[in-house]
Amino acid sequence: MTREELRSKLAEFKLETRGVKDVLKKRLKNYYKKQKLMQKEHISGDSCYDYICVVDFEATCEEGNPPEFVHEIIEFPVVLVNTRTLEIEDTFQQYVKPEVNPKLSDFCISLTGITQDIVDKADIFPQVLQNVIEWMRQRELGTKYSYSMLTDGSWDMSKFLNIQCRISRIKYPSFAKKWINIRKSYGNFYKVPRNQTKLTIMLENLGMSYDGRPHSGLDDSKNIARIAIRMLQDGCDLRVNERIHGGQLMTVSSSGPLEGAPAPQMPRYRN
Secondary structure (H helix, E strand, O other), X not given: XXXXXXXXXXXXXXXOOOXXXXXXXXXXXXXXXXXXXXXHHOOOOOOOOOEEEEOOOEEOOOOOOOOOOOOOEEEEEEEXXXXXXXXXXXXXXXEEOOOOOOOOOHHHHHXXXXXXXXXXXXXXXXXXXXXXXXXXXHOOEOXXXXXXXXXXXXXXXXHHHHHHHXXXXXXXXXXXXXXXXXXXXXXXXXXXXXXXXXXXXXHHHOOOOOOOOOOOHHHHHHHHHHHHHHHHHOXXXXXXXXXXXXXXXXXXXXXXXXXXXXXXXXXXXXX
């Protein structure tokens, strides 16, 4: 089928018609698959989790990022996606005061839009993490509702959060030990190579454009959430595919048992 024929058929079923040809083909194929399953087994196409928490940290940086430079989290955003309504239900955002390198580089300010004044007035990381946990608890995540964390790549959890917990002398939070790496999910679902899984390219291939300011943690998280929502609409079974164990990044098999993240708790301080 040509791209126009695919779009025409999708429109007939009142489905999204934006995206490159491979995306449209996958969308139509999954629609047929879902219809067949629903007729056969009378199941609904529900997601694995009730909610997905999208996180995209911003961290201190220098031009060229010399290997000895210590990255500290300076923005902690969370975007809460309701997998039933397929909408962004809520957002959290707080800035963080860095302690190892309290003065931001000009490069970092220009890249993130986060000023020295903003971080000077912010709380240090343990307090911000406590605020995140309280926000998640109020939404009954891990108690009444199942949920998973989701990131754009592996670095947010395996590098930035891991390093930050060591700097702040706290243990790594249990709720963030497993997550969905959307780049992996996107590549596997739409059958595209790794170089096609950058944020702007994923949006473009789905017929969307970036909304907001690039390298704003909250805006990045919202755009990642838009990709996750479109993937759920297209029939993707978003589930945990990465974890951290003993400080090391590991892959989680899609054939393993499905587990949601635990109810968030403040980790203990390290000895």
